[in-house]
Amino acid sequence: MPHSQPDFMFYLHDVAHLLRIMVDKRARMHDMTRAQWLILLRLHHQPGMSQKELAELLEVEPITVARLVDRLEQRRMVERRADPHDRRIWRLHLLPDAAPLIGEIEAERDQIGRMIRQGISPEAMATVVEALKTMKATLCGELRCQRRADHVRLLAEDDETTEEVA
Numbered sequence: 001m002p003h004s005q006p007d008f009m010f011y012l013h014d015v016a017h018l019l020r021i022m023v024d025k026r027a028r029m030h031d032m033t034r035a036q037w038l039i040l041l042r043l044h045h046q047p048g049m050s051q052k053e054l055a056e057l058l059e060v061e062p063i064t065v066a067r068l069v070d071r072l073e074q075r076r077m078v079e080r081r082a083d084p085h086d087r088r089i090w091r092l093h094l095l096p097d098a099a100p101l102i103g104e105i106e107a108e109r110d111q112i113g114r115m116i117r118q119g120i121s122p123e124a125m126a127t128v129v130e131a132l133k134t135m136k137a138t139l140c141g142e143l144r145c146q147r148r149a150d151h152v153r154l155l156a157e158d159d160e161t162t163e164e165v166a
Contacts (some may be wrong), residue, residue, distance in 0.1 A: 019116070026108050030101065035060070035068055036103050043078065043101050048091040050083070077101065081088065 023034045038058060042049060051069060055062040072078040077098035085126060088145035094102070117125055 006070070015116075019112070021114060023108075024111075030104070033068070035064075036072060039068055039072065039092075040102055041105060042091055043094050044098075047093050048092055049083075050089050050091060052089075054092065072098075080144065 020034065022036065027034045028059040029036045035058060039054060042054060042057060051065045052062050054069075055065040058065065069078055069080065073080070075097070076095055079093055079095055081093055083091050120128070
């Protein structure tokens with residue numbers, strides 16, 4: 001049966017996709033990638049994150065973050081520092097050369113935010129943000145449950161395999 005109402009998930013996907021395209025274009029104007037911008041912003045707001053933490057947030061492999069950080073190190077924007085409690089971990093920190101670019105990135109974000117909110121009342125925007133937060137919390141909760149269920153299933157399979165071998 002065809003849908004007579006617009007499909008929310010298609011619109012959500014399309015808006016996110018168009019937003020990524022716009023940010024990609026703006027990042028390229030600075031000879032950077034969207035992922036590098038995200039790393040700089042994350043480190044600006046949460047200095048000392050590890051490469052693994054960043055990889056999880058960016059939903060990429062740790063080696064991808066390592067390569068992105070290598071490029072940011074070459075540009076003297078980020079440095080790796082040994083973790084004081086675990087020498088296997090490198091903590092990432094912004095260098096002074098990153099400060100002007102952080103300001104530009106935040107100005108770009110403000111400009112994009114103003115543009116995409118055009119024609120939307122502050123009250124409607126607050127409702128949209130609250131709805132998105134609720135959706136995110138629901139999905140995060142569901143995914144955590146799914147990961148736990150997968151983990152329990154794998155443990156059960158391991159137990160069965162162990163019993164078969166014994």
